[in-house]
Amino acid sequence: xxxxxxxxxxxxxxxxxxxxxxxxxxxxxxxxxxxxxxxxxxxxxxxxxxxxxxxxxxxxxxxxxxxxxxxxxxxxxxxxxxxxxxxxxxxxxxxxxxxxxxxxxxxxxxxxxxxxxxxxxxxxxxxxxxxxxxxxxxxxxxxxxxxxxxxxxxxxxxxxxxxxxxxxxxxxxxxxxxxxxxxxxxxxxxxxxxxxxxxxxxxxxxxxxxxxxxxxxxxxxxxxxxxxxxxxxxxxxxxxxxxxxxxxxxxx
Numbered sequence: 001x002x003x004x005x006x007x008x009x010x011x012x013x014x015x016x017x018x019x020x021x022x023x024x025x026x027x028x029x030x031x032x033x034x035x036x037x038x039x040x041x042x043x044x045x046x047x048x049x050x051x052x053x054x055x056x057x058x059x060x061x062x063x064x065x066x067x068x069x070x071x072x073x074x075x076x077x078x079x080x081x082x083x084x085x086x087x088x089x090x091x092x093x094x095x096x097x098x099x100x101x102x103x104x105x106x107x108x109x110x111x112x113x114x115x116x117x118x119x120x121x122x123x124x125x126x127x128x129x130x131x132x133x134x135x136x137x138x139x140x141x142x143x144x145x146x147x148x149x150x151x152x153x154x155x156x157x158x159x160x161x162x163x164x165x166x167x168x169x170x171x172x173x174x175x176x177x178x179x180x181x182x183x184x185x186x187x188x189x190x191x192x193x194x195x196x197x198x199x200x201x202x203x204x205x206x207x208x209x210x211x212x213x214x215x216x217x218x219x220x221x222x223x224x225x226x227x228x229x230x231x232x233x234x235x236x237x238x239x240x241x242x243x244x245x246x247x248x249x250x251x252x
Contacts, residue, residue, distance in 0.1 A: 051131040051138060061134060063102040063141060068114060070096040070122060072131075072138045094229060095123045095151060096140065110208030114144050115162060121151045123159060123241070126229050148229060148241045149200070156231040156239055161200040166215060166247055168194035168223065170238040192225045193251065194240065203244075213244045222249045 054061065063069050073095045098121075101114040116122060129142025149161040161167045171193045196219045202210040215221055228242025 051133050054132055054134040058134075061100060061132070061139070061141070063100055065102045066105040066112075066114065066144045067102045067141055068098055068116065068122075068144055068147065069100040070124065070129075070140045070142065071099050072096045072140055094126055094148075094231075095121065097121050099139065101144075107204060107208040108206055112204070112208055116144070116147060116150065123148045123151050123156070123229075123231075149198075155234045157197070157233045157237065159198065159231075159239075159241065161198055161241060163200045164203040164213065164244045165200045165241055166196060166213065166221075166223075166244050167198045167241050168221065168239060169197050170194040170240055171220075193220065193222055195220050197239070199244070215244065215247055215250060220251045221247050222251060223247045 061069050098116050098118050100118060101116065104111060104113040106112065124140070124142055125146045125148060128146035129140040132139050132141060145163060147162055148165050149159045149167065151159055157169075159167050196215050196217050198217055199213050199215060202212045205211050223240070223242060224246040227246035228240045231239045231241065233239060
């Protein structure tokens with residue numbers, strides 16, 4: 001079996017579904033071909049996106065429409081215990097500070113302003129927006145709808161959801177089967193049930209008015225297994241933020 005190697009000196013990338021590609025080191029990726037040959041066609045499935053670098057001659061970025069410019073929070077380089085993390089193990093940040101906002105959008109004859117302002121700390125969807133390097137820091141240009149909520153403290157449990165987002169405290173995974181067998185960590189099924197902690201004001205209708213959500217804080221809900229964005233509180237509690245349409249039922 002013939003092999004070929006793809007090398008790079010140090011490539012900072014943002015790739016959907018490839019979180020470990022934040023730094024691609026020399027001779028770390030190998031492609032195997034069956035039958036002896038490796039054509040250029042074999043590389044077409046690999047798409048690597050790098051952050052767009054804005055030249056120093058440009059001193060400001062003004063988002064248009066309903067877009068927001070966010071300065072990305074720095075990636076954690078150490079664990080709480082002080083252990084240095086390699087780049088492949090560093091958690092991709094999902095939070096930052098709003099730097100600038102667009103003029104908003106129109107729904108029918110109604111003009112709607114952006115619901116966040118410069119200086120607001122926000123949490124956004126994991127793969128949202130376009131990353132840019134500007135003024136010596138990494139930024140993200142994304143639509144307002146990709147902002148999950150406002151973070152007023154340093155703990156994710158205090159997240160204030162926006163629009164149609166629902167913030168849920170995830171239930172603990174079952175330790176035993178119905179027959180009483182003890183489950184190991186690997187065999188525990190990821191729970192899809194949790195308690196609603198907070199909800200957004202609701203989506204906008206065609207007249208620009210808010211439509212209240214059908215769930216409320218305190219509800220125990222069943223939600224779609226692969227939806228939303230997962231977060232961990234400072235005390236180790238697991239949370240998820242998702243759209244109201246991903247909540248399938250209220251349990252009682």
